[in-house]
Amino acid sequence: MPELPEVETVRRGLAPAMEGALIRRAELRRPDLRFPLPPDFAERVEGRRIVSLKRRAKYLIIALEDGQAILAHLGMSGSFRVEEAQPAGAAEEEGQTPGLFYIPRGKDARHDHVVLHLERDGQMAQVVYNDPRRFGFMDLAELTGLDSHPFFRTMGEEPTGNGLSPAYLAARFKGKAQPVKAALLDQRVIAGLGNIYVCEALWRAGIQPALASGQLVRADGRPGAKLVALNTAIHQVIAEAIEAGGSSLRDHIRTDGTLGYFQHRFSVYDREGQHCPRPGCGGTVARMVQGGRSTFFCPVCQR
DNA sequence: CTCCGCTCCTGCCGGC
């Protein structure tokens, strides 16, 4: 599910429950997710205190006091939820588990793969990782030198920082025949974009997704006007999505009463057949397949 | 090196 704004929303939701807490026990209910978990995962985290929660691209980084970090990627269907210990009789009134994300109890419990039992100020809580498709993965690594970890070594610029600029994109796109849609999904170029926000950014910039990315660069190597617009669109759509608390699709629903509202603001994603929302355009949102994945776009104003 | 297609896994939805 999650792209960068969703992972950032998860980070902000988990931080109050996790920062400063002691990991009493780590429960691995299976030895692997997408990849094998470190065999000594539990013994390496048990008894350690969580210092802070960070994020890099779509990775959640749980920093421990001993300099290690739990690295977690949610894949397509991963989610975390917090279950606070309740006084006897106080819980389960609504059949709903207090926590960041609501997953019907019983239905998906078999996909609860990792449980961190936390203690802080004498209060116990569980942080549960659930992932039906098991495309997510976790690892343990030293926080120092994390940039050279295989997950991060080749990673490109964050779409939230100044590193992502028209000049950067021009340098990366120059001479490339790859469609701009595919180039934007490449985490080595921009780290954190996924299918939704790539579609949205291309629509905002008025760029045809199948256009060769090199076509957005001028012969002298400088960014063309469309590439400048694309850079702005990426920054803006990601900032707005983070501000809105990400998008909640399907069963990925937050239980603090708020949904991630950004999906109500999609202009083209999952809107095939609907009117293009650009004023005066009059086009109809279309869907095509690129690299085996859906691209939603307006054939009239994206060219 | 680039680029494409395939693959992992489960759940859901729409069509017949």
Next chain:
DNA sequence: TGCCGGCAGGAGCGGA
């Protein structure tokens, strides 16, 4: 109602 094919937010891999 039930079955079946298609599709889903990601990304690593092999091969051309």
